Amino acid sequence: MTPARHGLVATTAMIVRSAPLPVAALTLCTVLAGFLPVSIAWSLKVVLDSVTGTARSGHTAALAAIGLAGGGIAMVVTREFAGYLSNTIRRRVRLDANAALYRHLATIGGIGLFEDPGFQNSLRMAGDAADTAPSRFLSSAVSLVQGALQITGWLVALLAVWPPIVPILVVALVPAILAQRSLARHQAGFAAQQAPRTRRQVGYRMLMADPAVAKEIRLFGVGRFLRDRMLGEIRAANTQETALDRRMMRVRVVLGTLDAVATVIAIGIATRLALTGAVSVGGVSLFLGAVAGLQGAAIAVIDSAGSGYAASLLLRSLHDVLARPSDVPDGTRSTPRLARSVELRDVWFRYRDDLPWVLRGVSLTVPAGATVGLVGVNGAGKSTLVKLLCRLHDPQHGQILWDGVDVRDLELSGLRDRISAVFQDFVRYDLTATENIAVGDIAALDDPARIRRAAELADAHTDLAALPAGYRTLLSRIFAAEDGSGTATLSGGQWQRVALARAFLRGSADLLILDEPTAGLDAEAEHDLHVRLRELRAGRTSLLISHRMSSQREADVILVLENGTVAEQGRHAELVASGGAYARLFDLQSRGYRDAGADRVSAAGATGVSGAGGGEGHVNSAT
Numbered sequence: 284m285t286p287a288r289h290g291l292v293a294t295t296a297m298i299v300r301s302a303p304l305p306v307a308a309l310t311l312c313t314v315l316a317g318f319l320p321v322s323i324a325w326s327l328k329v330v331l332d333s334v335t336g337t338a339r340s341g342h343t344a345a346l347a348a349i350g351l352a353g354g355g356i357a358m359v360v361t362r363e364f365a366g367y368l369s370n371t372i373r374r375r376v377r378l379d380a381n382a383a384l385y386r387h388l389a390t391i392g393g394i395g396l397f398e399d400p401g402f403q404n405s406l407r408m409a410g411d412a413a414d415t416a417p418s419r420f421l422s423s424a425v426s427l428v429q430g431a432l433q434i435t436g437w438l439v440a441l442l443a444v445w446p447p448i449v450p451i452l453v454v455a456l457v458p459a460i461l462a463q464r465s466l467a468r469h470q471a472g473f474a475a476q477q478a479p480r481t482r483r484q485v486g487y488r489m490l491m492a493d494p495a496v497a498k499e500i501r502l503f504g505v506g507r508f509l510r511d512r513m514l515g516e517i518r519a520a521n522t523q524e525t526a527l528d529r530r531m532m533r534v535r536v537v538l539g540t541l542d543a544v545a546t547v548i549a550i551g552i553a554t555r556l557a558l559t560g561a562v563s564v565g566g567v568s569l570f571l572g573a574v575a576g577l578q579g580a581a582i583a584v585i586d587s588a589g590s591g592y593a594a595s596l597l598l599r600s601l602h603d604v605l606a607r608p609s610d611v612p613d614g615t616r617s618t619p620r621l622a623r624s625v626e627l628r629d630v631w632f633r634y635r636d637d638l639p640w641v642l643r644g645v646s647l648t649v650p651a652g653a654t655v656g657l658v659g660v661n662g663a664g665k666s667t668l669v670k671l672l673c674r675l676h677d678p679q680h681g682q683i684l685w686d687g688v689d690v691r692d693l694e695l696s697g698l699r700d701r702i703s704a705v706f707q708d709f710v711r712y713d714l715t716a717t718e719n720i721a722v723g724d725i726a727a728l729d730d731p732a733r734i735r736r737a738a739e740l741a742d743a744h745t746d747l748a749a750l751p752a753g754y755r756t757l758l759s760r761i762f763a764a765e766d767g768s769g770t771a772t773l774s775g776g777q778w779q780r781v782a783l784a785r786a787f788l789r790g791s792a793d794l795l796i797l798d799e800p801t802a803g804l805d806a807e808a809e810h811d812l813h814v815r816l817r818e819l820r821a822g823r824t825s826l827l828i829s830h831r832m833s834s835q836r837e838a839d840v841i842l843v844l845e846n847g848t849v850a851e852q853g854r855h856a857e858l859v860a861s862g863g864a865y866a867r868l869f870d871l872q873s874r875g876y877r878d879a880g881a882d883r884v885s886a887a888g889a890t891g892v893s894g895a896g897g898g899e900g901h902v903n904s905a906t
């Protein structure tokens with residue numbers, strides 16, 4: 284089956300599944316609406332022939348007139364009921380299509396697909412398709428079937444009145460069908476081309492409206508640059524849209540002209556038939572009605588075939604996304620409590636085949652219950668390693684073993700239940716303070732005591748309790764009331780504590796990953812937090828990534844990542860003594876503190892202030 288046909292079948296199935304009864308009723312209405320115009324025209328013919336023909340009959344005329352009126356009423360009722368049914372189906376399908384899309388996205392276990400621009404485009408089109416395409420497809424299908432039935436009815440009627448007109452009209456329809464098909468292809472191609480452009484345009488628009496970006500835009504004066512980029516995208520889209528409009532206009536003018544010519548010919552023929560008496564008055568009325576009706580139905584069929592085709596192409600992106608397998612296939616085994624170790628064995632990873640390797644044969648062990656520090660220069664691959672541990676990506680070569688079991692064999696949800704993490708780029712959700720913490724374990728949403736305990740551990744409680752609505756305060760302006768009441772803006776460090784509370788909420792997690800957890804904290808808060816982390820990590824397995832070497836001193840083992848491999852490992856004192864990369868980095872950092880300390884001492888000497896030198900003491904004790 285071709286992808287397009289597969290899309291049609293899948294979409295039809297989706298529509299029928301979403302609203303079986305309304306679809307059945309709509310089918311009935313569609314069939315009725317297909318035959319009603321012809322039967323009304325036929326009733327009119329009978330009325331006219333009954334009052335003007337040779338065999339005049341008031342009784343037949345009255346019966347036909349009743350049929351005419353009944354047909355008219357039935358047409359109005361059918362049309363309105365069909366409209367109601369279509370809207371009902373549209374609403375249900377939109378809900379179901381979105382549910383299917385987002386349910387499927389949740390089955391994609393990794394983040395690689397989300398980082399792929401091609402997938403982002405498909406996703407954008409699939410989102411649009413889920414909202415609008417099934418209903419467009421449905422209304423096209425309804426008009427198509429209705430139009431086809433009407434065409435059949437009118438052709439039968441014309442055959443009864445004057446058969447030679449039938450082949451003439453059929454031939455006249457062929458160019459119109461071909462032209463409309465080509466237009467539909469262009470429309471669908473246009474939609475595909477626009478997707479990346481719209482994505483960029485929305486991206487620039489969001490940047491310019493984002494309060495977090497507003498300060499840099501103003502300070503660096505890049506508003507115009509971003510605006511020009513956005514307007515450039517709109518201009519390019521406009522140019523393409525205008526070209527498409529022109530093409531459509533040309534085709535429609537030609538089709539309209541053909542239509543007018545066919546009407547003139549039909550009127551000429553009808554006049555001649557009436558004058559020669561070959562056809563009755565009722566026959567002429569039916570003939571003219573049939574020609575006009577046939578043209579209307581043909582245009583409806585051609586238009587709906589075109590828009591149905593365009594909708595089916597758009598729907599293909601939805602079905603493509605729905606058919607995408609997870610980049611990180613789920614395993615089947617449950618994840619036991621970590622008893623021995625998490626081990627990386629000769630792990631190689633790169634983000635794409637055309638990008639350099641980030642990890643080149645990393646082998647390391649995180650023993651259960653141990654605190655492991657991970658250090659390395661910017662871009663060394665520390666966060667990448669964290670993503671692999673959480674199975675957000677799978678390595679191209681090598682294995683990650685959880686108590687000796689390859690994590691690829693473990694059920695993803697079970698594995699992730701055993702891991703808690705503060706990512707370097709943690710998320711600031713546009714939700715309340717409670718909800719922001721509950722993200723760590725959504726089951727705790729209605730358990731204020733647990734939320735508070737996690738906040739206390741992260742030293743966030745005092746700040747959150749003091750917010751205008753306490754923990755119920757919305758940490759967002761997006762969903763806020765117009766006057767902004769009940770909302771608050773947290774500082775960077777306060778957000779970091781919220782992210783920590785989120786991680787601490789998962790008290791049962793075996794492996795705690797902290798990727799630069801204190802980067803935004805002040806010195807005192809950082810110190811307090813490290814003391815608390817030490818207590819928290821006791822007995823638990825943890826991996827701590829931090830550029831502050833002093834925070835790594837307590838680690839049971841420190842791993843130094845360099846050039847994609849573990850270059851050194853050992854305890855802090857051993858690594859400092861070995862004089863390798865760790866010692867060099869540590870020395871550089873200590874020198875910074877020593878210099879700052881010396882500056883403060885000399886400044887204190889100059890001004891007579893005493894008691895400075897916290898940084899120096901810190902480094903001395905470290906060394």
Ligand SMILES: Nc1ncnc2c1ncn2[C@@H]1O[C@H](COP(=O)(O)OP(=O)(O)OP(=O)(O)O)[C@@H](O)[C@H]1O
Nearest residue numbers: 398634641659660661662663664665666667668707
């Ligand atoms: N999603 C991605 N797609 C492609 N390349 C990526 C992606 N994320 C990271 N990289 C690249 O992988 C390399 C390692 O990045 P990673 O974030 O793991 O480093 P890091 O050691 O955590 O750095 P830092 O100390 O700056 O946080 C970098 O060269 C980076 O450009």
